[in-house]
Amino acid sequence: MPPRKSSLETLSDWRSGPTIRNLLRAISRETEAINRPLRIMEVCGTHTMTLHRSGLKPLLKEAGVVMVSGPGCPVCITPDYYHEAVIDLVTSQKNIIATTFGDMTRVPTGRGSLQTTVPSPGSEIKIVYSPDEALELAGQHPEKEVMFFGAGFETTIPAIAFTAKKAAATGLKNFTLLAALWLIPPALEAILRSGEVDIDGFIYPGHVSVIIGQQAYSFVAEKYRLPGAIAGFEPADVLLGILSVVRQVRAGRPEVANEYRRAVRAEGNPGALALMAEMLEPYEAEWRGLGRIKNSGLRLKSEWQKLEAARRFNLRLQPGKSLKSGCRCGEVLKGLLEPVDCPLFARHCNPDHPQGPCMVSYEGACLIEYKYSSGEKKK
Amino acid sequence: MCLAVPGKVVSLQDDGTGQVDYMGTTVLANFSLLPGVKVGDWVIVHAGFAISRLDRAEARRTLRLFQELEKLNSAD
Ligand code: SF4
Numbered sequence: 001m002p003p004r005k006s007s008l009e010t011l012s013d014w015r016s017g018p019t020i021r022n023l024l025r026a027i028s029r030e031t032e033a034i035n036r037p038l039r040i041m042e043v044c045g046t047h048t049m050t051l052h053r054s055g056l057k058p059l060l061k062e063a064g065v066v067m068v069s070g071p072g073c074p075v076c077i078t079p080d081y082y083h084e085a086v087i088d089l090v091t092s093q094k095n096i097i098a099t100t101f102g103d104m105t106r107v108p109t110g111r112g113s114l115q116t117t118v119p120s121p122g123s124e125i126k127i128v129y130s131p132d133e134a135l136e137l138a139g140q141h142p143e144k145e146v147m148f149f150g151a152g153f154e155t156t157i158p159a160i161a162f163t164a165k166k167a168a169a170t171g172l173k174n175f176t177l178l179a180a181l182w183l184i185p186p187a188l189e190a191i192l193r194s195g196e197v198d199i200d201g202f203i204y205p206g207h208v209s210v211i212i213g214q215q216a217y218s219f220v221a222e223k224y225r226l227p228g229a230i231a232g233f234e235p236a237d238v239l240l241g242i243l244s245v246v247r248q249v250r251a252g253r254p255e256v257a258n259e260y261r262r263a264v265r266a267e268g269n270p271g272a273l274a275l276m277a278e279m280l281e282p283y284e285a286e287w288r289g290l291g292r293i294k295n296s297g298l299r300l301k302s303e304w305q306k307l308e309a310a311r312r313f314n315l316r317l318q319p320g321k322s323l324k325s326g327c328r329c330g331e332v333l334k335g336l337l338e339p340v341d342c343p344l345f346a347r348h349c350n351p352d353h354p355q356g357p358c359m360v361s362y363e364g365a366c367l368i369e370y371k372y373s374s375g376e377k378k379k
Numbered sequence: 380m381c382l383a384v385p386g387k388v389v390s391l392q393d394d395g396t397g398q399v400d401y402m403g404t405t406v407l408a409n410f411s412l413l414p415g416v417k418v419g420d421w422v423i424v425h426a427g428f429a430i431s432r433l434d435r436a437e438a439r440r441t442l443r444l445f446q447e448l449e450k451l452n453s454a455d
Contacts, residue, residue, distance in 0.1 A: 019445045022449050261434065
């Protein structure tokens with residue numbers, strides 16, 4: 001078989017050993033000059049994954065950089081009461097098809113998980129890969145109510161907005177959305193404003209940035225004087241982002257660097273942003289761990305309320321009895337606690353018996369730590 | 380749900396969807412958020428939607444930067 005692609009498109013260049021070593025050395029040189037270890041938050045769960053999977057975390061530590069996980073896991077930051085409302089709905093009403101992304105079904109709540117729920121006759125919980133697929137189901141099952149329950153950041157929101165627009169245009173009456181849509185910049189601002197976590201800079205999520213662009217983070221550099229860099233997801237991409245942050249610290253010149261220019265344009269994806277603005281409006285959303293944050297969530301605008309599942313089914317989206325499991329996911333999401341420092345980690349909490357969403361989602365810091373560090377306890 | 384790796388567009392249909400190849404596995408993607416996409420483009424797909432097209436010139440620039448780092452380090 002001929003080689004599939006020239007080196008430009010293959011990923012090997014972004015994973016090559018020599019490149020990684022060179023980047024780590026360049027980072028060490030900077031931290032040596034700064035003469036103290038730096039703490040950098042990787043906002044996005046997929047970056048956490050890259051750091052663990054490629055074994056970069058300990059190497060970075062040697063190079064003088066401690067990486068701290070952030071809130072970038074939509075499944076993790078969605079409060080339990082969303083799941084509980086869906087569980088209540090499918091157990092109390094007939095002929096509801098509740099669709100959602102796979103990892104959402106395993107989140108443990110005070111009422112069990114969607115996976116362990118036994119729905120009413122004619123109702124079911126179905127895993128879909130895209131919101132569009134849920135809309136198709138609604139077309140195929142006019143006798144049922146199809147609801148799409150999705151959580152997502154700016155990366156996923158355009159897909160959900162597109163589906164909402166299409167649903168409105170097709171006039172299907174049996175399709176609704178329960179969308180837990182979260183915005184990254186307001187969450188970062190909440191973290192910075194709280195002053196709880198001590199960090200020297202951010203690695204911004206690459207694919208959120210594909211949508212929102214570079215400007216969206218300028219307040220971090222301007223108001224909080226904190227460095228940051230947008231980074232891609234290959235090992236060399238993440239290291240390039242870290243090198244940029246470390247250089248900004250050394251120079252004392254914070255900015256929003258874009259180290260993922262092959263995918264991220266300064267202005268983001270204008271079409272996606274326009275679609276979001278057409279269908280959705282900001283509101284004060286509640287995040288697990290971070291609490292209520294102004295303008296940090298998006299919901300359907302009033303003219304699209306027909307598609308709103310919370311309204312159609314009168315869902316109660318309010319904190320109920322909390323699950324007394326001792327899960328400290330909220331602190332993990334703020335970068336205040338490392339998974340291994342949770343007393344339940346690898347003891348009562350593991351991927352087969354997760355006690356919280358951070359052990360469920362593939363972007364969850366606890367699951368990633370468990371998978372790639374084989375549950376090793378930190379000294 | 381989030382495929383962090385890029386795929387290559389192998390076909391386009393009139394309804395705004397098309398096939399994206401990931402090292403031999405093809406998936407259906409919606410191209411409505413990426414006007415002007417062409418067969419042969421490398422794209423990032425998320426939740427069934429293509430959200431970005433990779434810029435080859437920028438990719439090449441980053442790879443050159445890696446080569447410069449190599450020179451810098453071997454000069455130490
Ligand atoms: S290890 Fe389990 S219990 Fe502890 S914070 Fe993570 S998800 Fe929660």
